[in-house]
Amino acid sequence: MAIRELKVCLLGDTGVGKSSVVCRFVQDHFDHNISPTIGASFLTKTVPCGKELHKFLIWDTAGQERFHSLAPMYYRGSAAAVIVYDITKMDTFQTLKKWVKELKEHGPEDIVVAIAGNKSDLSDIREVPVKEAKEYAESISAIFIETSARNAVNIEELFQKISRQIPPLDPQEYEKTDAFKLTRPPPTSSKRCC
């Protein structure tokens, strides 16, 4: 099976559980005191999808969301974006719209957008009604799901939904670029001048 690398960028206010969602998905682990994303450029997990394997490269904000300081580079080449809010905090849902706008301005045009209402285990102190969030997600053609990173609810489903929305690989697209990454060790020199 062909492995396809898919970059997914996470967005959402500080403290809504972005890192917890990834941590649950990638390591099936939940830590109440997760340190805010130190040291991880991105986390990876591979899941099967039809005839392909999708290797998600999940980029966390590394705290850069705090001052709205996510560089355009953060969004480059993303296949999908997960925008997380906290169902117990209305303001995190309100600012979701700003993240959507930010994504429209900086993200790729064909990006798959998923909205995740996290902390669904705390629904007794819910502030954001499911209906409202769902309607908003529909209005921007985004995937919508409520998740609980703590109880491992709907985390896999979130990424499965994303997988299904990823358009099949366009062979032309695949071939067109002759760009490359700099790697270690560098390619050995085959054609030196002198």
Next chain:
Amino acid sequence: MLYWINSNILPKKIKCIFFKKSFIYNFSHFRQAYYGGNWASFTFSGLLAWIEENKEAFSKEEITEWMNDIKEGEEILLLNSSDKSIMNVEVFNFDLFLTVDPDEDLKEEGSSQKENDLFLTVDLVEDLKEQGSSQRKDDLFLTVAAAESFESGIDKSPDMYVNEHPSEALEHNDVCTSSQKKNPELFLDGKKYVNVCKTSVAETRKTITYSQIIRESRRFNIDLVSKLLYSRGSLVDLLIKSNVSRYAEFKNVNRILTYQNGSVEQVPCSRADVFGSKQLTVVEKRMLMKFLSFCIEYEQHPEEYADFKERTFSDFLKTKNLTTNLANFILHSIAMVLDTDLTTEGLRATQHFLQSLGRYGNTPFLFPLYGLGEIPQCFCRMCAVFGGIYCLRHGIRCLVVDKETRRCKAIIDSCGKRISLWAFYCGEQLISRAVLITDRSLLKADSEQLISLVTVPPLKNGQPAVRIIELCSSSMTCMQGTYLVHLTCSSVENAKEDLSPVVSKLFSENIKTGEKGEVEAERPNVLWALYFNMPDFSSVERSSYDLPNNVYVCCGPDSGLGNDCSIQQAEHIFHQMFPDEEFCPPAPNPEDIVYDGDGAPPEESLFKEHEESEVGDGEERTLDTKHLVTSTTNEAEDAQESVKEIPSE
């Protein structure tokens, strides 16, 4: 530019990467923000906004009530809060016909910014119908004429679009009349139009219009600084060593061209090029190969150039039995040194070029996808991943300095205030820059997707050697069907005077029908041009400033092609700050990360916080800081009000 990192976020257990280019830029006036300062790259409309910002008159503002925050034993050091290091900004828009049509939106894709006032210099071409126009009666033709016209607002104008139109339409139109009364719809409310009289010109081969450029604004990533990476240069090494390379993709520069004997030619630089060259005779090929072979190990043959150590490389080349053509190739396109540079410098540069050859491709150079502005962002990302926090949109108004220890104790944050301090711009060496959007490559080839470096020797004595980098759309720096062309040289006069002679020689700007000769028809048309000067502070010494001893000076970009100068400086500053730390140690692979469960309190919502700070415009905050790094341009600053939220180690 002020960069800083806080000691709290540099605990021993995490190696924070701190890099010179990693800094925060404040564009407080418009509340725009971007990474990279003078190293940044912009979308087309982002660049228009930047142009506006740099045209604004410098204004001094009074020191206000925040002075009360200064305690006894402290003094303040005021900083410029806006970037006034950019000078002589001129914009030219060529041969673009604008049509106003209320049904059409001229809007950048995905842009949701609010509409700004539109300032536009236009030609009204009157009564097209009488002149054989095939256009609809209601259409208005506006020729965008000249400088200082396209302001940041244009992309947000709802009712402008550019009309592609037949060449005959305006051919006879040499009278230009302002027709405000006849065309009232042109004068949209709240918008200001200036009429400039200029002959309209037809253009047959044009395919790209200004409205397309605006609409595709996001496809452009226009760098303020134009440089390439030497495949074996220190930036490439650093990117690989630190694993920052994982954030960026690169393309090879495909061709090295030069302007010689009135035409653009390819420079043979690899073995394959040399032997495959049709311009060179067999004898020339041998001579060139022999000389290049010597250069790659010149240190082992000191006798070859011992007599020329004090003389110029150009003189040395004359003794090497090279034809003038070859000597020029080597001097201008391979070594890329000046006529006045010494032999050892020329040999070193030639060697550096040759060593980089073949590592990744047929030329020694790499270019990052999306532009050079990606590089600072990549380092910022790495820094953020290790706990560094960047805060755009917050200026530093001043440094609070302890009188006794001469250490910077705090900063005071600003919101749009400007206070002049170090007026050290004048007298510095300048870099002249031009950015062109063109419709075809300087040298036609089988592929349209090539990145080319073009070296242009001084056209006349006293004029500078100009370096051109032509980027194709697959470099992700411009829209399809266009080329983004960067011109750079050390300033002799201002940017326009230094670079426009080269632009006139190599490109077609003044496209008057009938006047265009055969040769000129082959040249790329300039659709849009920007000229500006930026300071080259590469030689500035820290000791020139009376600064607190924990404030470090970073130079801005230099005019060289490579990045070695900046990397060296970054490393030097880093070691001054953290003598025992490794500079840019390798970042771990994602798989190697172990969450240690180190607690951190829940943080405030970004937007909430941000909104609050907007409400409190002009309000100041005092922040603790141990290390401050400042660049000589000191115009833009970052702040880090999150300090108090970060758990101490």
